[in-house]
Amino acid sequence: MGSMPSDWLSCPDIHWMQLALREAVAAMEIGEVPVGAVVVHGDRVVGRGHNQRELLKDPTAHAEILAITQAAASLGNWRLDDCRMYVTLEPCAMCAGAILQARIPQLIYGATDPKAGAVHSIFRLLSDARLNHRCEIRSGLMADACGEILSQFFEQLRLQRNNKRKE
């Protein structure tokens, strides 16, 4: 991850991923695991979200679910079949399933999630021939920045826990 053919990258892709990363920062600022997502329709963001599981006390409040719900509300249609999603971390099973449900045809993600990723790592939910919907996937866009904010978050958490133990 993090290295890819140079023709893979286009300026708009980086722009959208930067917006997703900004969402991840917003999650970090409220003490949530920093993952962010945007749904783009043409050249317009129609949905954005950052992980708010703790704040909303809702296990479904992942960045992708919130961004998809907002995009569908914004477009007045549950079918997001002319949208694409940018997300800082490889989606989990729930979020990959939501991408299928929303018929999103393009997913671009940053860092891989070797423990729970359901696109390439643990499951490959978006490239299964038995399902009707197929999704074009690109991974590794700004993977370093997307992964770094997660490492920082978990490092801080560890330090806080260690300090508490010492008190």
Added chain:
Amino acid sequence: MGSMPSDWLSCPDIHWMQLALREAVAAMEIGEVPVGAVVVHGDRVVGRGHNQRELLKDPTAHAEILAITQAAASLGNWRLDDCRMYVTLEPCAMCAGAILQARIPQLIYGATDPKAGAVHSIFRLLSDARLNHRCEIRSGLMADACGEILSQFFEQLRLQRNNKRKE
């Protein structure tokens, strides 16, 4: 499906599945694919939901997601690790993923979904040794009734479409 050892069935299980089925009927009445779910904590329903994808124009508005969100709000905790879910149809990947996210330890479902079921049929997301969370699953409870309402719904839909074509 539909046949199971008689000691599998307990009256409370049937009671809770009947409530899930009532939710499915509520979906049918508003023209939605009839799937219903309840989340039970001890002997109390803390979340219920029926498919409202069309009404809410939200691809994530499946019965299970709505029931989980309501249960978490009701208990003030995203962890539903002392709850169980009753749902009329085998969950899809999104909903099976949400069950994992919510740490629900027991799932009881009615009819199988050979096309999109992600518990036994297409994927086995809830019994994967690589994931931290494991879920005890029982299937086939009131499978006939749970499947019948779906068959009725799709039969009606077919008739309506055929009638429209003739007009």
